[in-house]
Amino acid sequence: MRILAALALLSIAACATTQATPPVQHWQDVVTAEDRVRLRDWRSAFTRALEQARAANHGQQIEREGALLDPDAALGGPIPDGDYRCRVIKVGAKSQGLLDYVTYPAFHCLIEQGKAQRFTKLSGSQRHVGLIYPADQLRQVFLGTLVLGDETTANKYGTDGVRVVAGWVERIGHSRWRMVLPYPHYESLVDVIELVPEQ
Numbered sequence: 001m002r003i004l005a006a007l008a009l010l011s012i013a014a015c016a017t018t019q020a021t022p023p024v025q026h027w028q029d030v031v032t033a034e035d036r037v038r039l040r041d042w043r044s045a046f047t048r049a050l051e052q053a054r055a056a057n058h059g060q061q062i063e064r065e066g067a068l069l070d071p072d073a074a075l076g077g078p079i080p081d082g083d084y085r086c087r088v089i090k091v092g093a094k095s096q097g098l099l100d101y102v103t104y105p106a107f108h109c110l111i112e113q114g115k116a117q118r119f120t121k122l123s124g125s126q127r128h129v130g131l132i133y134p135a136d137q138l139r140q141v142f143l144g145t146l147v148l149g150d151e152t153t154a155n156k157y158g159t160d161g162v163r164v165v166a167g168w169v170e171r172i173g174h175s176r177w178r179m180v181l182p183y184p185h186y187e188s189l190v191d192v193i194e195l196v197p198e199q
Contacts (some may be wrong), residue, residue, distance in 0.1 A: 025116070027133035027141040032158050035143065035166035038183045042168060042190075045182035046071045049092025049189035056100035065089070067172040068194050074138045074170035079117070079177045083198040084109040086121060086179075092189030102188075109195065119144065119179075121193075126186070128179075128193070129154040132169055140169040142179055146186075167191075 053062060067073035086109035090102040108122045117132040130144015145163045147154045155163055167181035179193040
């Protein structure tokens with residue numbers, strides 16, 4: 001009788017745990033129509049941006065980055081939680097007069113677990129904040145928004161069409177990942193963020 005009572009209590013506890021943890025949403029249920037197109041066309045954005053940068057005499061810089069700027073470098077494997085050094089490279093000019101290739105020093109980024117993985121770029125004038133969702137065997141999807149300047153809070157994804165960002169998160173080497181953000185609203189054709197765990 002005591003064993004049956006204990007089993008009943010365990011069953012109730014399991015139900016309570018299940019009810020308290022909401023299911024993770026699929027990125028397809030969250031993504032905006034515009035971002036769905038940007039994610040679909042990521043490779044054409046990437047190759048077009050690289051062509052522009054090479055035409056502006058940045059070929060050697062591109063080659064030095066190796067897998068980071070190779071559209072087909074994805075190896076598969078999710079990105080773990082933790083602290084990261086994240087370096088942003090903007091490739092291809094969105095309009096005439098802008099630079100075709102800009103690289104920035106590494107910033108501090110954080111990936112932590114919630115209902116889904118949450119990515120936060122903690123420093124810099126353009127700070128990406130959002131969620132990372134499972135996608136396929138090669139990559140994950142990032143859906144987020146930009147926090148600019150001295151702002152302290154981020155808009156909810158999808159509420160400000162100019163601030164939304166979307167991209168693919170891919171492992172490209174041992175303890176090395178990248179985030180490919182096609183057709184961002186500011187400055188470039190593609191933003192590539194290198195993610196390396198902090199030691």
